[in-house]
Amino acid sequence: MEWKPDFELGLPPMDETHREFVGMLNELASCAEGEFVGLLERLVAHTVTHFEQEATWMHACGFPPMRCHVGEHERVLKVVSEVLARVRTGDLELGRRLIAELPHWFEHHAATMDRALAGYIRSTGYRAQAATTPALQPAAASS
Numbered sequence: 001m002e003w004k005p006d007f008e009l010g011l012p013p014m015d016e017t018h019r020e021f022v023g024m025l026n027e028l029a030s031c032a033e034g035e036f037v038g039l040l041e042r043l044v045a046h047t048v049t050h051f052e053q054e055a056t057w058m059h060a061c062g063f064p065p066m067r068c069h070v071g072e073h074e075r076v077l078k079v080v081s082e083v084l085a086r087v088r089t090g091d092l093e094l095g096r097r098l099i100a101e102l103p104h105w106f107e108h109h110a111a112t113m114d115r116a117l118a119g120y121i122r123s124t125g126y127r128a129q130a131a132t133t134p135a136l137q138p139a140a141a142s143s
């Protein structure tokens with residue numbers, strides 16, 4: 001999946017997190033079998049922080065459709081967590097299918113819900129800060 005100029009939503013910490021997300025999807029799309037579970041675990045941890053970060057901003061600036069946006073995050077996180085559990089038991093094929101589908105979800109979500117959130121945050125003047133939890137830090141070493 002290529003990073004597109006359209007993905008830039010004008011909110012640097014959000015754009016940075018999205019760039020990391022796309023980078024992780026690409027690693028998962030081309031990794032060796034033995035690396036898949038570890039990389040998927042890292043993607044799930046990153047996604048938890050990604051969504052928490054957006055929820056924190058929504059809450060802080062009173063984003064009106066917060067429930068809708070958070071609900072969508074919860075549905076996606078449930079799916080990726082369930083797939084991770086299946087991958088851990090050996091169903092790599094399901095994991096590969098998830099990784100093939102997530103770019104479509106991301107493109108749509110970024111173009112709609114995240115774009116609306118970024119625009120709203122900018123309109124309020126709220127200074128969105130990046131989360132500093134370990135999940136969003138670059139991996140110390142990829143093996």
Ligand SMILES: [Fe+2]
Pocket residue numbers: 018050054114
């Ligand atoms: Fe996002």
Ligand SMILES: [Fe+2]
Pocket residue numbers: 054069073109113114
């Ligand atoms: Fe979002």
